[in-house]
Amino acid sequence: MSDGALPHAHRILVGVCGGIAAYKAAGLVSTLVQRGDVVDVVMTESAQRFVAPLTFAALTGRRVHTSLWDDPETIGHISLVRAAQIFAIVPATANVIAKLAGGIADDLLTNAVLAARIPLVVAPAMNMAMYEHPATVENVRRLRERGALIVEPASGYLAEGEYGVGRLADEDAIIAQIDAVLRHGRELRGQRIVVTAGPTREAVDPVRFLSNASTGTMGIEIAREALSRGAEVDLVLGPTQLEPPHGVRVRRVTTAEQMRRAVMEVADGAAVLVATAAVADFRPAVTFAQKVKKNEGAEAIALERTPDILEELGRQKNGTFLVGFAAETERLEENARLKLRAKRLDAIAVNDVSHEERGFGVGPNELTVLYGDDGRIPLGFGGKRELARGLWDAIEQIRRG
Numbered sequence: 001m002s003d004g005a006l007p008h009a010h011r012i013l014v015g016v017c018g019g020i021a022a023y024k025a026a027g028l029v030s031t032l033v034q035r036g037d038v039v040d041v042v043m044t045e046s047a048q049r050f051v052a053p054l055t056f057a058a059l060t061g062r063r064v065h066t067s068l069w070d071d072p073e074t075i076g077h078i079s080l081v082r083a084a085q086i087f088a089i090v091p092a093t094a095n096v097i098a099k100l101a102g103g104i105a106d107d108l109l110t111n112a113v114l115a116a117r118i119p120l121v122v123a124p125a126m127n128m129a130m131y132e133h134p135a136t137v138e139n140v141r142r143l144r145e146r147g148a149l150i151v152e153p154a155s156g157y158l159a160e161g162e163y164g165v166g167r168l169a170d171e172d173a174i175i176a177q178i179d180a181v182l183r184h185g186r187e188l189r190g191q192r193i194v195v196t197a198g199p200t201r202e203a204v205d206p207v208r209f210l211s212n213a214s215t216g217t218m219g220i221e222i223a224r225e226a227l228s229r230g231a232e233v234d235l236v237l238g239p240t241q242l243e244p245p246h247g248v249r250v251r252r253v254t255t256a257e258q259m260r261r262a263v264m265e266v267a268d269g270a271a272v273l274v275a276t277a278a279v280a281d282f283r284p285a286v287t288f289a290q291k292v293k294k295n296e297g298a299e300a301i302a303l304e305r306t307p308d309i310l311e312e313l314g315r316q317k318n319g320t321f322l323v324g325f326a327a328e329t330e331r332l333e334e335n336a337r338l339k340l341r342a343k344r345l346d347a348i349a350v351n352d353v354s355h356e357e358r359g360f361g362v363g364p365n366e367l368t369v370l371y372g373d374d375g376r377i378p379l380g381f382g383g384k385r386e387l388a389r390g391l392w393d394a395i396e397q398i399r400r401g
């Protein structure tokens, strides 16, 4: 059993795939039902070869969903996910993980996952070689990037008679993940949040531009965390390879001016705006219409200032809680406090980018939040997902006053 009962019964959707571990899903569903949760079960066709739908029907006291074509009068996969708070796939086979990574929807379970805007917990179970195959590794990574919580398989005895990784995680571990998601604060429910992320690009000519090393990772994690706390999220995103989380409204932009326009369109009425974007401070004063040739290359590129988006928002100040980021290489907090005041922000997160292993990119980071005259909340050193959680906790603490 998991640690302690939750205050309310939850509506949990469990997807069962066709692996030997499918029988273990029956134990998990039984535990959830016994503690008061309402559980709906979706089974793939091959799952039904391992365990009969009747088992789950008896355990849940509810009809088990096995086909897109069960109920011609309702759109089954839509109503199932609308009713649920969380979707757990136990066990998830290599095949279903691959289909989900590729967005394929060819049965009830995969359609339901695509239609879901609720948190997704995926507990893989398969043969070790299949789990370690580069295709599966890549597919799991893609799901994780989109915000799915992966409950890592354990090492141990596998059904084929060998020992290795691939065994379905213990029931306790899966339920702990489900509970962590369910317990997670919903304090941003009903609030609209705007996040800016990524670099901007300022064209020199049709093939060259000025930009910086920002990847957008921090802002994407902040948007993801706001979404999981129940917010409606607008993400204004500069050029990046990263995939923004499903469920966030994304506006892609290239230049600082485009970012400014997109932000102004969505900023009005937002409860909080978090500006993580590394907006170019300067752009070429002239953009050449044709590619500049070597032999006619200019000695220098004349630059002009780009609009300071956050400063403009600070001047308007119409109830939105404004959070800036300061990437500094020296006198971090002193410089950040100056920025906090000059831009009339409510809080600023300071980021030491002088260390090679911190700051830009997907690696870890270290943040401290400054607010008011001398308010200071250190978030410490950690992964960007953890820091995004810490940042939202800090924002909530400051907003509560």
Ligand code: C5P
Pocket: 196, 256, 275, 276, 277, 278, 279, 280, 281, 306, 307, 308, 309, 310, 311, 323, 324, 325, 326, 327, 339
């Ligand atoms: O002044 P500085 O560029 O260091 O300020 C950083 C903060 O201001 C970040 O939150 C960044 O997103 C925002 N900013 C902006 N528009 C600019 C430059 C920075 O919104 N042109």
